[in-house]
Amino acid sequence: MKTEPHTGWRARLPCVSDHKHKLSAYLDGELDLPTRAGVERHLADCQHCSAECERQRLASRAVSHFVVPEVRIPDWRAKTPAARRHLHSPTAMMRRLWATRVSVPAPVAAAACLAILASVPFLLLRMPRPERTPAFPTAPEAASPQIKIVEVPVERVVVVRERVVTRTRSSYGNERTPGTRFRGGLVAGGAYRTGIGPDGSPAAQRVTENQEKPAVIADLAEFTPATNAQLRAVREPER
């Protein structure tokens, strides 16, 4: 629909209809039929929105000329060291930090700093002693490339080590009550794979259908003796 641009005082009159906010969705075909019909009726009457619709159509058509050049996929291993150096360089990290900053009024920032400084001694006294937790394979490169996995169906696994829960939600998303003693790890039947863990010691890993966060039990002694024997019996022929 071709229209002439407004001139003079008409050009300064804004459209007050709600339809002007739907022009983009109308051009992209994202409106349902009744809404689309309403926008079309409005465009037939409103020269301002009609002209705006044409301008947006031009912009969309222009971007369709944007051509992404053909690219040869570079070798993953060859480019990783340079990318890692750039990604973890102090300049890049400061840039990321600066890009995500939030503007706060100076008095609020000063009050927040004072509150944090005042609470430091209190937090130090209340801080729980860190406990050794199993190493999770969050960094794929930390796993040994020589790991040998043997599938072992195990009826029940109980991790003997206990700890005091401090968080309300475990790393698996399960709810916990702070202050209770929790037999940490995996308390369930299922299939397990044994092999060498990230730190070179014998390890077992649970295999599930919906494996959200595989946990590596770093120490086979954490299993019950019966489970240990079962796992060892399978591992022995592999040595």
Added chain:
Amino acid sequence: MLTQEAELFEQEACGEDERLVARVCAGEPALFAQLYRRYYKRVFALAFGMTGRREQADDMAQEVFLRAYERLGTFGGNSSFATWLYRLAVNHCLNYCRSEHRHRNRMVGAEDATSSANAPGPGAEENIASALWQDQVQIRVRRALQALKPDARLLIVLKDVEGLSYEEIADRLNCSTGTVASGLSRARKLLARKLEDLRGKI
């Protein structure tokens, strides 16, 4: 025979990416190269749309995959791997472009224009003229895109370059479709002002 895009959809629907991720986390890091080859062009296209320069887009794509590799253990399976990777790429590109925008580093090199000149033959002059015009339009469009704020530019790239629907964009950006619609409307309004001189020529 399926096209490449259709093949990608089939693999996503079957959860093959998620199985690959589980195997990488279980101690087979070499398998990550499969995911890299599968999604590199899509990430590159996003980075190129945001930066307008091939070299920068290449570097940014590498960084995105490196971050994905380092954070693979945090992939919870709540969304598909493609969506997770795309969100990572969007955030990385946005952070980079926001800082670049502040430093007013928006130069587009003429050497980045992709020439569409054909082989010589009858009407070769017209083809060359047409190709040069296409290059000029491309450069104008890229400069206009680079002049937008990164958030507006991202919406234009996701919709008009990548061809995603409003729902897909909202999913990638973790917002509502209404926000996408209004943001896109504002972005196109700004872009149209910068491309006013191309009216009637494309």
